[in-house]
Amino acid sequence: MTVTNAPTARAAGRGPRKAPPGPPRTRTVKLLRQLMGDRLALMQEAADEYGDEVRLAVGPKTLYFFNHPDYAKYVLTDNSENYHKGIGLHQAKRALGDGLLTSEGDQWRKQRRVIQPVFQAKRIARQADVVADEAATMVARLRTKAGTGPVNITGEMTSLTLGVLGRTLLDEDLGGHGGIGHAFEAVQDQAMFEMLSLGAVPTWLPLPRQLRFRKARAHLEEVVRELTVARERRPTVDGEDVLSRLIESVREERDPRVGEQRMRDELITLLLAGHETTASTLSWAFHLVGGDPEVRERLHEEAVRVLGDRLPVYEDLNQLTYTSMVVEESIRLYPPVWMLSRIAQGPDEIGGYRIPSGADVVICPYTMHRHPEFWDAPEKFDPERFRPDRPTDRPRYAYIPFGAGPRFCVGNNLGMMEAAFVLAMVMRELRLEPVPDRPVVPEAMLSLRVRGGLHMNVERA
C-alpha cells in the first residue's frame, strides 16, 4: 500500500485524486444522528463500507478518516510536524487550558521535557509501591461488598486511579478534596457536548450544563492552587515529583500569573489524562474477564502463583505475563482513547488523495484494532494474541492504544503497571460477575467509557 505521494497517479502526470470515497450528502441526517448517538458505529460502518480511506461529511465538517497502519505511521510520526491536535482541541483547551495534551510547538516541547522524566523507569518502580498500596485499600473495600448486590466498578476504579495520581504525581491524598472526580466528569461532559453540537450553542448562554462546567473548572483550579501552595511550603526530599519540577520550571516565567496558570493547566491535564484512561482500561478488562471463566481462572492462578499473599512490587510485573496480555487485549477491543484527531497545517497527500490545509484528519484506534487484515476474528476476546513468544507479522501501527510518534502517551508505563497490578490483586481473591439483564454498552466520549458505569456482582474467589 502506498501511503504518500501516490506514485501511480503522479507517474501518469495526473496528480493526486481529489477526495476519498465516502457516504453521499443524502446520508447527512443519519450521520449526524450517529455522531450524537453511536460514534463507534459511525466509524466502523464507514471503514467497513468504504475501506482504508474515507471522506465523512458530517454537518459542516468533513473528516478525512484513514484506517491503515501505514497511514497512522505517516500522520502520527513520519509527517507529524504537519498534523497538530485536531477536532475538539478548542473545547479541550477550555476544559484543560494549555497543558501537555493540548499545546503545540515550542511550548509543548518545553513542557514535555519537564514532565517526561517523572515517568521514567526508575521512578515507576517507586510508583509501583503506591499503586499496590492504593489497590490493597480498594480490594479490601470490595471484599466488604462481596455478596451484597451490584457494585459500581467504574466508580471504584475512578477513585483508585485518582488516588494513585494524587500520590505518585503530587505526593498528596486527593481523598480530602471531595468531589474532584465529579468535577472532572462535568468538565468533560461539557467539552464533549460542545464538540458534538459543533459549536452551534454559544458558550456564554447560562445553560445549566454550562454553569456546572464553570463551577467544576473553578473547583479544580482551587484544588490545584491549594496543592501548589502546600507544596511550596513543604518541598520534597529529591524535588523530582511533577509538582516540584513544574514549580521550578515556571519560575523562569516573567509574569508570575502566567506561570501559575500554566502550572494549574498542566496538573489538571495530567490528572484528567491519567485517571479516566486507566479507570476505563480496568472497567473493560473486568467486563471482558467476567464473561470468560477460563481467562478468569488463568488470571487467578497467575496472581496466586506470582504474588502469594503479599503486595506486588515492581519486579513482579515481568512475571504477571498473562495478566499483562489480558490488559493489552482489553485495550485492543476498547482503546480508552478511541480516536486521534489532527488538523493539517499545510496541504498534503495521503494514499493518493489530496489533503487540503486545515483538513480534519482522523486515525481511529477502535477501528484500527479491529481491522480484518491485521487481526483474526477481530471481535473475539483472545489474550493469546499478545503472548510475548508468539511470532507476529502484524505492523507496529496496527496497535496504537497509546498513540505514536512525538505525542505518544507520557503515562503509558504507569497506566499499564497500574492496570496489571489492580487486575491481579482483584482476581487473586475475588470474582466479578456480570449483572444479569444489565447490558454493558460502550460510550465514546473523550474516552471510551461504559455507559452509566460498569456494575458487577462481587464474590469471593
Ligand code: HEM
Ligand atoms: C491505560 C491508560 C492510558 C491510555 C490508554 C492512554 C492513551 C493515550 C493516548 C492514545 C495518547 C495520545 C493522544 C494523541 O496523540 O492525540 C495519550 C497522551 C497523553 N497521555 Fe495517556 N494514556 C493512558 C494513561 C496515562 C497516564 C497514567 C497519564 C499520566 C499520568 C497519561 C498522560 C498523558 C498525557 C499528558 C498525554 C499527552 C502527551 C503529549 O501530547 O505530549 N496517560 N495517552
